[in-house]
Amino acid sequence: MTIFAVFDIGLVVLILGIAVSTIAARDAFAxxxxxxxxxxxxxxxxVRLAAVDVALTEAAIGGGMTGMLMLGxxxxxxxxxxxxxxxxxxxxxATAVLCALVAAGLAIAVLxxxxxxxxxxxxxxxxxxQSGLGNPVAGVLFVYRALDTLxxxxxxxxxxxxxxxxxxxxxxxGIPGLRVYARRSSTLTFLAQLLPPxxxxxxxxxxxxxAKEPGGAFQGGTVLAAMWLLVMIxxxxxxxxxxxxxxRPLLVVGPVIFLAIGLAGMVLANAFLAYPPGYAKPLxxxxxxxxxxxxxxxxxxxxxxxxxQAQQQ
Amino acid sequence: MISFLLGxxxxxxxxxxxxxxxxxxxxxxxxxxxxxxxxxxGGGAILLLLATATETPPIVDVAxxxxxxxxxxxxAFVRSAPGQESEV
Amino acid sequence: xNLALDIFTVSAVSAGALFFLAGTVGLLRFPDxxxxxxxxxxxxxxxxxxxxxxxxxQTNGLFGALKLVSIWLLVQLSGxxxxxxxxxxxxxxxxxx
Numbered sequence: 001m002t003i004f005a006v007f008d009i010g011l012v013v014l015i016l017g018i019a020v021s022t023i024a025a026r027d028a029f030a031x032x033x034x035x036x037x038x039x040x041x042x043x044x045x046x047v048r049l050a051a052v053d054v055a056l057t058e059a060a061i062g063g064g065m066t067g068m069l070m071l072g073x074x075x076x077x078x079x080x081x082x083x084x085x086x087x088x089x090x091x092x093x094a095t096a097v098l099c100a101l102v103a104a105g106l107a108i109a110v111l112x113x114x115x116x117x118x119x120x121x122x123x124x125x126x127x128x129x130q131s132g133l134g135n136p137v138a139g140v141l142f143v144y145r146a147l148d149t150l151x152x153x154x155x156x157x158x159x160x161x162x163x164x165x166x167x168x169x170x171x172x173x174g175i176p177g178l179r180v181y182a183r184r185s186s187t188l189t190f191l192a193q194l195l196p197p198x199x200x201x202x203x204x205x206x207x208x209x210x211a212k213e214p215g216g217a218f219q220g221g222t223v224l225a226a227m228w229l230l231v232m233i234x235x236x237x238x239x240x241x242x243x244x245x246x247x248r249p250l251l252v253v254g255p256v257i258f259l260a261i262g263l264a265g266m267v268l269a270n271a272f273l274a275y276p277p278g279y280a281k282p283l284x285x286x287x288x289x290x291x292x293x294x295x296x297x298x299x300x301x302x303x304x305x306x307x308x309q310a311q312q313q
Numbered sequence: 314m315i316s317f318l319l320g321x322x323x324x325x326x327x328x329x330x331x332x333x334x335x336x337x338x339x340x341x342x343x344x345x346x347x348x349x350x351x352x353x354x355g356g357g358a359i360l361l362l363l364a365t366a367t368e369t370p371p372i373v374d375v376a377x378x379x380x381x382x383x384x385x386x387x388x389a390f391v392r393s394a395p396g397q398e399s400e401v
Numbered sequence: 402x403n404l405a406l407d408i409f410t411v412s413a414v415s416a417g418a419l420f421f422l423a424g425t426v427g428l429l430r431f432p433d434x435x436x437x438x439x440x441x442x443x444x445x446x447x448x449x450x451x452x453x454x455x456x457x458x459q460t461n462g463l464f465g466a467l468k469l470v471s472i473w474l475l476v477q478l479s480g481x482x483x484x485x486x487x488x489x490x491x492x493x494x495x496x497x498x
Contacts, residue, residue, distance in 0.1 A: 003316050007323045014330045021337055033345040034337065036386055040352040043375055047363060052371045059375050063382035067349065071389035187485040188391070191384060194478065198471075202381055206374070214371040223378070226385060233392055314459075317411055321452075324418045328425040332441075335428050343434045343491055347441045350483045354445035354476055355421060358452045361469065362414070365459045373468055380472045384479035387486045 008048055015041050028074045036067040052214035053137045056206070060219050064226035069303050072178075120144075132281030134212035141216070142284045146273040150262065153255045153291060156298045160251070164242065167307035173243035176301060177308030178232060185234075192234030199227035207292045211281065217254075217288040221295025228300040239304055247297065254294030258287050318366035322359050329355035346390045353383025406458040413455030420448030434491050442480035449476055 018041060022034030039062025046055035121136075128139045141149045167174070203223040210216030231237045240247055261283050262273035269276045275283050329351060336348050357376045364372035427440025453473045460466045 003319045003323065007319060007326065010323060010326055010330070014326070014333070017330075018333065018337075029342055030337070030345060033348055033386070037333065037337075037348045037352060040349070040356055040379065043379070044356060044359060044363075047360060047372050047375055050369075052369070052375065055372075055375045056378060059378040059382070063349070063379060064385050067386045068389045071386070072392070075392065185391075185486075185489070187482060187489070188388065191388070191478075191482045195381070195384075198475065199381060202377060209374075215374065219378070223381065226382065230385070230388065233388060314407055314410070318414070321414050321418050325421050325448075325452075328418075328421045332425040332428045335425075341434060343487055344437065346483075346487055347428075347437065350441060350480065351445065353479055354441075354449045357472060357476055358417065358421065358449050361452060361456055361472070365456050370461075370465060373465070373472070377468065377472050377475070380475035380479065383476060384482045384486075387483040391486045391490055 011041070011045060011048065015045060028077060029071075032067070032070040032074055035070065036062060039063065039066060053135075053216070056214055056219045057222070060222035060226070064222060065299060065303060068226070068229060072303070072305070130277075130280070131275075131284070133284065135210060135214060135216075137214065138210050138216055138284070138288075142287065143275070143280065146258075146262070150255065150258050150273070153258065153294065156295065156302075157251060157255065160298050160302055163302055163306050171307045171310045173241060173310075174307045175239050175241045175309040176304035177306060178229075178239050178304040188234045189236065192230050192236050196227040196231055199223050199230075203227070203292065203296070207288055208285075210288060211285055217291035218295060220288075220292040222299060224292065224296030225299035225303065228296065229303055232304070242301070242307065247301075250293055250297045251301075252294065254287070254291035257290040261287060315366050318362050322362035322366065325355055325358050325362070329359070342390075346387055349386030350383050353379050357383075410455045410458055413451050417448045417451030417455060420444055420451060424448060435488055438484050438488060442484045446473075446477050446480050449473055 015038065018034055018038045022031050022038055025031040025034055039058060043055045043058040043062060046052070046058055124136055124140060124144065128134075128136055131139055131143045133139045133143070203220040205220075206215040206223060207217055207220035208215075210220070232239050242248075261275070265274040265276070266272050332351055332355070333348060336344050336351065339345075357379050360372055360376035360379065364370060364376070421444075424440050424444035427444060428437055431437045431440055450473050453469045456469060457466050460469060
């Protein structure tokens with residue numbers, strides 16, 4: 001048994017243990033913490049599976065956003081007394097059966113792969129040089145499956161519209177109900193002043209390095225969103241009302257530029273979302289920069305939650 | 314050298330696992346909060362050792378993100394602690 | 402020269418790993434949340450610092466080394482902040498939480 005195998009088995013046992021303790025937790029808070037830890041451990045597992053791109057996303061989403069979002073939900077439940085609502089036995093049973101079915105389906109798919117796994121990976125590696133990109137994941141996302149990537153970003157905006165539409169009519173165009181830290185805390189203020197500049201540099205780095213090595217718009221955008229949330233929670237900057245003139249253009253600039261370049265491809269390169277020869281890399285980097293901004297704003301507003309307050313004049 | 318670094322990574326993983334079990338078994342919420350910070354330090358060390366052992370520099374970026382976000386769970390925690398609720 | 406650097410790496414990383422073990426023992430043995438915070442943030446930060454120090458000779462180029470050091474600095478900042486935030490909460494609740 002190699003030392004790699006020992007490490008991997010230890011990691012898998014730990015991840016399974018944390019998963020079981022998360023499911024078994026009686027208290028919502030303990031379950032959320034278990035889930036955050038589970039996500040962070042998964043990022044180490046993705047590294048061991050040589051999927052560093054996924055590991056980066058998992059670290060940013062699991063470490064930065066999920067904890068923020070779910071602990072906020074726990075606080076809201078406490079505030080609203082939602083913890084007292086008891087769920088009837090049949091509903092619990094149905095939930096357990098559905099979860100078990102999903103887990104069993106996944107297990108069957110993973111445990112019994114076909115003899116020859118269908119893959120296009122060799123073709124991607126052969127043709128990657130034409131795009132000028134060094135990161136095969138970015139190549140697949142922006143060259144071969146660009147339509148999927150475009151639709152993913154549109155889905156993010158649709159999700160945000162879904163959250164916004166939970167608000168009553170009277171506060172439409174108002175301010176999201178992000179719970180901020182009530183007590184002025186010098187510690188939190190210090191963190192919110194020191195960390196965001198570092199975070200912005202990391203976000204730019206993630207976005208830039210994505211063309212060559214693991215990284216990219218989604219990871220960069222998530223870092224931006226987390227930094228923005230930190231500044232708002234510490235009370236250094238107010239949560240903006242969604243009617244702000246700067247906010248909506250930022251939200252759509254990424255998908256719009258992507259779509260515009262895609263449409264231009266119909267004329268210049270004879271196919272929707274195709275890039276003219278020789279210009280692939282600069283165009284992709286431009287799309288990534290715009291997408292980073294849009295993803296940052298969209299994720300930040302998703303975590304800020306539905307609207308609760310009318311816009312102040 | 315490679316097997317030494319891997320062994321060190323495995324050793325740190327073991328201490329992190331032990332600490333996680335201890336932390337998550339305690340009833341107090343405050344103790345649970347330490348778990349995220351623990352993975353910032355311990356997970357960071359494991360990833361840096363793996364990056365050097367497997368000669369894959371991009372893994373360092375994963376450790377960078379873990380370090381950047383290590384304090385976020387605690388921030389979310391104090392925000393959600395009872396008695397802290399307020400409107401914007 | 403290479404051998405000397407390797408010996409440096411092995412000793413620093415080993416010392417770091419020992420500090421991680423010490424931190425875990427502290428989490429196990431210390432009686433209350435406030436003292437356990439010491440074990441978590443101070444001892445583990447030192448462990449990570451030693452691991453980073455040990456890996457510095459193995460990185461290629463200044464940029465990689467700078468990135469390693471900045472990771473350690475970020476974790477130190479986060480450790481200090483997390484300690485303050487959690488300890489403040491413990492104090493306000495007037496108990497072990």
